[in-house]
Every structure is written in C-alpha cells, then in structure tokens.
Amino acid sequence: MGEAVYTPLGDGRFEPGELSRGPWSPDHQHGGAPAALLAGAIEATGEPSPMRVARLTLDLLRPVPIAPLQVATEVVRPGRKVQVVAASLSCDGEEVVRAQALKIRSAPGESERQGFGPAPEPGPQEAPDPVEFDAGLLGGPMFGGAAMEIRLSAGKERWETPGPSMAWTRLLAEIVAGEEPSPLQRAVATADFANGTSSVLDWKEHAFINPDLTVVLGREPRGEWIGLDAVSSISDDGSGMATGTLFDADGRFGVSAQALYVSGIGR
Structure with a gap:
C-alpha cells in the first residue's frame, strides 16, 4: 500500500492527508475515512476478552475538515459477552463525528455458520476496470479512487449512470500509517x-449527503476485497436513504444504511 489516509501524531491525534478528501468540498473529508479511523479506535478499546464489532453507528455532526483531529474512546457498557464502546472525533475542540459500537464475544465453534449465501458474480478480478474519478474537480486526489478502488460489477457500467449498482472495492492505502487495515475498517x-x-441524482447538480452511517456485521469479513450491493431512494421532501448488502469472496456478511440529506448544489 502507498500513502496513508492519516498520520498518527501521538496521544490520539491524527493528521489527515489528501487521500481523505470527499466529493463535496476540497476542504472536507469523505465520510468513509473518519468512519474507518474511528472503527480502528473502537476495536482497540474495551476489555481484553475476545470480541468483534457486530454493529457500528456513526453520526457525522458536521463536515469533517482536512485538519488535525483528536480521537477519544470510552467503554459505555463493559462485559464479557456484550460490550458497548463510544468514540468521538474532534477538531479544535469541536466534535465532528460521534460513534457507538456494539461488540459481541467471539467464540469460534459455538455455533454453525448458515444463512449467509454465496458471493455474487462476477468476482473482483472479472469485474470491469476501476472507476476513474476526476481529481481535478476538487484540486487533488479523493478518498474514492485514490484510497479506495471501486469496480462496478452489476447494475450499471458507469459511475455517473443513475440507479442501483453492485461493486467490488479494496483499500489502496493504509487508514493509519504503519497499520494494516482491519476487516472492520475495510467494511466500514x-x-x-x-x-x-447507487446514486439516482447527478452529483454535479445535487448533493445527496449522508449525515450518518450504520453497519451491522453478522460475521467478520475476509480478504482485501469487499463487495457492496446498494440501492438509493429519494423522497420529494429533500431526504432519502441508501441501503447496502456487504459481502466478500465467501458471501454476504453484513448490511448498511445511510439517511440522506438532498439539495441542489449551492443551496
């Protein structure tokens, strides 16, 4: 992997690089970058018994600037079977992202795997070439394309085409410099x-921004490639939702949901 999305500065502080940039402003991050950063912090917090994150919910309280950030975590509910961990991301003392995760004890062999189904076809190697994002629109590289490779595999052939779509993705950069991204970070x-x-609107004319993200994982994902089968629905009142099914080479492992704020660009 090449350049990292974040450089650790010590004491829970991180410096975001250009790879964190989102599609709506040259000065703000893509939501997937701070989501993955907090996911890693949450995994590192809690009691020492074997646990994995089964649900992660994030509220993006305001646009996350490309500026030094402070991460803080707290165990809300300790326990050997179930834990709840909260995390926050702040910039200059102002909270910009709040997250809460439900952890469930990991006990291999306790139950038999069933109900996840096979992975959709085609696989990532058979999917078309990666989506190319125009970095010149925002004056530099973006998280999508530069840090995350996206290969549309079903539903539509071009990123700009409206409608539901299936895609394979993989991280091209470390989330935190010097650390291998965890399966949870890849999924989030x-x-x-x-x-x-799955956009149904032209992103050059409309903003369809998610102020939140919820991910539920029925099992831990495997491998570098993560698949996403997504659908967006837009209401007539300036809101909407995007839902997704997450899978890897072994099949489905989770679901995601985003509430959407919708408006014309510049409004």
Whole structure:
C-alpha cells in the first residue's frame, strides 16, 4: 500500500492527508475515512476478552475538515459477552463525528455458520476496470479512487449512470500509517459508498449527503476485497436513504444504511 489516509501524531491525534478528501468540498473529508479511523479506535478499546464489532453507528455532526483531529474512546457498557464502546472525533475542540459500537464475544465453534449465501458474480478480478474519478474537480486526489478502488460489477457500467449498482472495492492505502487495515475498517469504508454507488441524482447538480452511517456485521469479513450491493431512494421532501448488502469472496456478511440529506448544489 502507498500513502496513508492519516498520520498518527501521538496521544490520539491524527493528521489527515489528501487521500481523505470527499466529493463535496476540497476542504472536507469523505465520510468513509473518519468512519474507518474511528472503527480502528473502537476495536482497540474495551476489555481484553475476545470480541468483534457486530454493529457500528456513526453520526457525522458536521463536515469533517482536512485538519488535525483528536480521537477519544470510552467503554459505555463493559462485559464479557456484550460490550458497548463510544468514540468521538474532534477538531479544535469541536466534535465532528460521534460513534457507538456494539461488540459481541467471539467464540469460534459455538455455533454453525448458515444463512449467509454465496458471493455474487462476477468476482473482483472479472469485474470491469476501476472507476476513474476526476481529481481535478476538487484540486487533488479523493478518498474514492485514490484510497479506495471501486469496480462496478452489476447494475450499471458507469459511475455517473443513475440507479442501483453492485461493486467490488479494496483499500489502496493504509487508514493509519504503519497499520494494516482491519476487516472492520475495510467494511466500514466500503459501506459509506452506498449512496454514491447507487446514486439516482447527478452529483454535479445535487448533493445527496449522508449525515450518518450504520453497519451491522453478522460475521467478520475476509480478504482485501469487499463487495457492496446498494440501492438509493429519494423522497420529494429533500431526504432519502441508501441501503447496502456487504459481502466478500465467501458471501454476504453484513448490511448498511445511510439517511440522506438532498439539495441542489449551492443551496
């Protein structure tokens, strides 16, 4: 992997790089970047018993600037079977993202795997070439394309084409410099692309921004490639939703949901 999305500064502080940039402003991050950063912080917080994150919910309280950030975590509910961990991301003392995760104890062999189904076809290697994003529109690279490779595999052939779509994704950069991205970080980063992957509006004319993200994982994902089958629905009152099914080479492992704020560009 090449350049990282964030550089650790010590004491829970991180410096975001250009790879964190989102599609709506040259000064703000893509939601998948801070979502993955907080996911890693949450995984590192809690009691030492074997646990995995089964649900992660994030509220993006305001646009996340491309500026030094402070991460804080707290165990809300300790326990050996179930834990709840909260996390926040702040810039200059102002909270910009709030997250809460439900962890469930991991006990291999306790139950038999069933109900997840096979992975959709085609696989990532058979899917078309990666989507190319125009970095010149915002004056530099963006999280989508530069840090995250996206290959549309079904539903539509072009990113700009409206409608539901299926895609394979993989991280091209470390989330935190010097750290291998975890399966959870890969899944969360992918999930935040549901609204873009399945957009029904022209993103050059409309903003369809998700102020939140919820991911539920029935099992831990495997491998570098994460798949997303996404659908967007837009209401007539300036709101909507994007939902997704998450899968890897072994089949379905989770679902995601985003509420959407919709408006014309510049309004």
